[in-house]
Amino acid sequence: MPLKSKHLLGLDGMSREDITLILDTAVSFREVLERPIKKVPPLQGKTVANMFFENSTRTRLSFELAERRLSADVLAFQATGSSVSKGETLKDTARNIEAMKVDMVVMRHSAAGAPHYLVRVIDANVINAGDGGHEHPTQALLDMYTIREKLGRLEGLHVCIVGDIAHSRVARSNIYGLRTMGARVSVCGPATMIPRDIERLGVDVYHHIDDVLPTVDALNVLRIQMERDAGRLFPTLREYHNFYGVTRQRLEKAGRAITILHPGPINRDVEISADVADSEHSVILQQVLNGVAVRMAVLYLLSSRN
Amino acid sequence: MQYLLKNGRLIDPLTGRDEETDIHIVDGKIGRIAKNLNVPSAQVIELKGKIVAPGFIDLHVHLREPGFEYKETILTGCTAAAAGGFTAVCCMPNTNPPIDDESVVRLIKERARIAMNGLVDVYPVAAVTKGRKGEHLAPLSELAAAGAVAFSDDGDPVHDAEIMRRALEYASMFNRPVIQHAQDIPMTKGGAMNEGFTATRLGIPGMPPVAEDAVLARDIQITKYTGARYHLAHMSTAGATAMVRAAKAEGLHVTCEVTPHHFSLTDEAVSDFDTNTKMNPPLRTREDVDALKKGLKDGTIDVIATDHAPHSFDEKQVEYQSAPFGIVGLETALGLVVTELVNSGVLTLSQMIEKMSTNPRRIVNLPEIRIAEGEQANLTIFDPAAEWIVDVQAFKSKSKNSPFGGRKLTGKPVGVINNGEAYWI
Numbered sequence: 001m002p003l004k005s006k007h008l009l010g011l012d013g014m015s016r017e018d019i020t021l022i023l024d025t026a027v028s029f030r031e032v033l034e035r036p037i038k039k040v041p042p043l044q045g046k047t048v049a050n051m052f053f054e055n056s057t058r059t060r061l062s063f064e065l066a067e068r069r070l071s072a073d074v075l076a077f078q079a080t081g082s083s084v085s086k087g088e089t090l091k092d093t094a095r096n097i098e099a100m101k102v103d104m105v106v107m108r109h110s111a112a113g114a115p116h117y118l119v120r121v122i123d124a125n126v127i128n129a130g131d132g133g134h135e136h137p138t139q140a141l142l143d144m145y146t147i148r149e150k151l152g153r154l155e156g157l158h159v160c161i162v163g164d165i166a167h168s169r170v171a172r173s174n175i176y177g178l179r180t181m182g183a184r185v186s187v188c189g190p191a192t193m194i195p196r197d198i199e200r201l202g203v204d205v206y207h208h209i210d211d212v213l214p215t216v217d218a219l220n221v222l223r224i225q226m227e228r229d230a231g232r233l234f235p236t237l238r239e240y241h242n243f244y245g246v247t248r249q250r251l252e253k254a255g256r257a258i259t260i261l262h263p264g265p266i267n268r269d270v271e272i273s274a275d276v277a278d279s280e281h282s283v284i285l286q287q288v289l290n291g292v293a294v295r296m297a298v299l300y301l302l303s304s305r306n
Numbered sequence: 307m308q309y310l311l312k313n314g315r316l317i318d319p320l321t322g323r324d325e326e327t328d329i330h331i332v333d334g335k336i337g338r339i340a341k342n343l344n345v346p347s348a349q350v351i352e353l354k355g356k357i358v359a360p361g362f363i364d365l366h367v368h369l370r371e372p373g374f375e376y377k378e379t380i381l382t383g384c385t386a387a388a389a390g391g392f393t394a395v396c397c398m399p400n401t402n403p404p405i406d407d408e409s410v411v412r413l414i415k416e417r418a419r420i421a422m423n424g425l426v427d428v429y430p431v432a433a434v435t436k437g438r439k440g441e442h443l444a445p446l447s448e449l450a451a452a453g454a455v456a457f458s459d460d461g462d463p464v465h466d467a468e469i470m471r472r473a474l475e476y477a478s479m480f481n482r483p484v485i486q487h488a489q490d491i492p493m494t495k496g497g498a499m500n501e502g503f504t505a506t507r508l509g510i511p512g513m514p515p516v517a518e519d520a521v522l523a524r525d526i527q528i529t530k531y532t533g534a535r536y537h538l539a540h541m542s543t544a545g546a547t548a549m550v551r552a553a554k555a556e557g558l559h560v561t562c563e564v565t566p567h568h569f570s571l572t573d574e575a576v577s578d579f580d581t582n583t584k585m586n587p588p589l590r591t592r593e594d595v596d597a598l599k600k601g602l603k604d605g606t607i608d609v610i611a612t613d614h615a616p617h618s619f620d621e622k623q624v625e626y627q628s629a630p631f632g633i634v635g636l637e638t639a640l641g642l643v644v645t646e647l648v649n650s651g652v653l654t655l656s657q658m659i660e661k662m663s664t665n666p667r668r669i670v671n672l673p674e675i676r677i678a679e680g681e682q683a684n685l686t687i688f689d690p691a692a693e694w695i696v697d698v699q700a701f702k703s704k705s706k707n708s709p710f711g712g713r714k715l716t717g718k719p720v721g722v723i724n725n726g727e728a729y730w731i
């Protein structure tokens with residue numbers, strides 16, 4: 001059973017069957033990653049271009065590793081120092097890359113909808129590696145994979161995402177994916193970081209983290225980006241930590257075992273305290289490993305569709 | 307040239323006339339108006355079922371010349387206007403150089419007079435402030451003397467309350483309105499679409515409706531204080547509609563316009579990241595559209611104007627957030643008004659004509675158009691029942707940036723007559 005779409009642009013509108021297929025496929029690749037020889041041949045002879053118009057060491061490395069593990073030829077493209085900084089449009093850049101007979105494009109871009117635009121001008125399979133504040137589907141898939149691995153299911157669980165929901169593509173993709181998979185989703189953050197009408201996506205909104213923790217099974221803690229409108233969305237890091245920081249004390253008060261996720265990189269003792277990040281309920285390092293397996297699954301499923 | 311317009315339905319809101327009749331036009335003037343005219347020397351145009359109305363004017367057009375001729379020129383813009391059923395346009399000052407000096411007003415008027423032999427009258431709207439920078443008043447009385455019919459920094463708001471106050475005071479000396487593009491700048495920084503559910507879903511930075519409402523609320527107070535004339539461009543929110551209604555009830559000289567796209571589309575149209583759904587102010591919600599229609603119906607909204615904003619193909623071929631704001635509107639306006647407003651009972655044909663001819667002309671102090679024997683013929687002729695599919699490639703405008711391509715519309719221009727010239731579509 002192939003995926004319905006030729007591209008992975010987002011989880012908004014993706015079916016439960018397709019999400020399950022990706023997660024189940026990732027299980028077999030996860031096993032591959034435990035073997036002494038971690039390379040398999042499915043993408044042999046295929047060329048994947050990683051087009052990162054925005055810095056992201058982690059996501060780029062994770063994709064690159066997934067591509068190499070599948071025996072693909074990998075083309076790295078970074079906007080810094082390339083023609084994009086000289087004013088070349090996304091369309092021209094993409095067409096040039098495609099002229100080199102690339103089969104798949106993995107793209108990270110600072111503008112929402114950039115990969116949706118890309119699929120209109122090139123023929124290759126496109127994987128969205130994060131588009132502005134819109135979606136980051138492979139991150140949400142690896143988050144769901146990790147929760148399912150740890151807690152055995154997604155259906156019926158309560159997952160809370162805490163942080164700057166307004167600017168977070170990780171939050172949106174998680175909301176779409178988790179809702180489709182039957183989880184209850186809530187978001188928590190200061191009012192300045194909760195976007196208008198988000199309730200209509202079927203999530204509950206909390207402004208006080210202690211109100212939501214007692215019913216939460218998994219907590220996805222977003223990285224706080226200080227550079228973003230410093231002082232406009234929240235006053236200080238200290239205040240943020242005091243009101244939203246995920247600390248051992250807070251979790252103990254909630255009185256239940258809560259699985260802790262974080263898309264990284266972590267600001268220790270800002271959005272999450274060091275001891276929580278390193279605790280037995282934290283699955284942050286599993287997320288990193290699972291990320292490679294999930295991306296292998298996506299690459300494999302899209303390429304085998306052709 | 308003589309024309310005999312046969313069996314058209316003449317609708318003239320000023321005289322209250324609404325009847326099927328023949329009209330004889332000789333050398334740009336209206337000869338006889340009567341049933342069953344027979345003039346062997348005239349070219350007969352059969353207009354059974356078609357409307358003959360006073361010429362339409364678009365109060366809000368970006369002709370782009372001088373400075374951005376790759377988007378549009380005075381000639382292509384005027385041709386698009388004629389093809390859309392307009393005999394006049396007011397052109398906005400965000401050109402390069404901007405219309406902040408009388409020489410630019412004269413240049414545009416001169417070029418417009420040559421383009422299409424003057425079929426389409428072009429009335430420049432001059433800048434409120436020097437360079438449209440919002441800091442120092444432009445030479446408003448010189449600009450008015452050269453032929454500017456109103457003042458606006460459109461594209462940008464007059465953001466400074468003190469400048470707005472002084473501009474209103476100064477413009478009132480020669481009875482010209484100030485046209486405001488109401489937008490609070492800090493509240494909309496980085497925004498690319500309406501703030502609300504769709505923006506939240508798509509992760510596109512939003513422009514909240516309150517950014518329009520807040521500036522309007524302030525401006526209404528300044529208008530009240532100065533007693534001047536204020537016109538709100540491209541009103542897009544329910545909140546603004548309510549405020550204009552209240553200001554009118556209070557007797558203030560506040561008028562407003564709405565664009566066809568703001569009453570035809572909602573922000574849900576952005577869902578596939580089509581950059582032709584990006585304009586400023588942005589497409590709003592269903593509640594806003596309903597409020598605008600109510601405002602059109604009860605007379606709160608005086609004018610339908612297009613905010614015709616041509617951009618080249620390449621400029622719109624980018625990611626949504628990088629695309630320039632604006633869409634072309636001259637050649638779809640009439641069809642959208644008939645389809646969305648007349649056929650759904652929001653406006654009568656007579657009210658439609660008021661909002662596209664009578665009212666906008668009054669706001670910029672242009673002489674009334676009378677369809678009567680001996681008057682100059684300034685006419686828009688259209689077929690309210692013609693169905694057609696919008697083909698952007700067929701636009702006379704140099705630019706094709708419209709979200710309405712492929713859309714089926716009812717209501718199509720047939721031709722325009724003005725200044726002794728005629729254009730048949």
Ligand SMILES: [Zn+2]
Nearest residue numbers: 460461487539
């Ligand atoms: Zn404007």
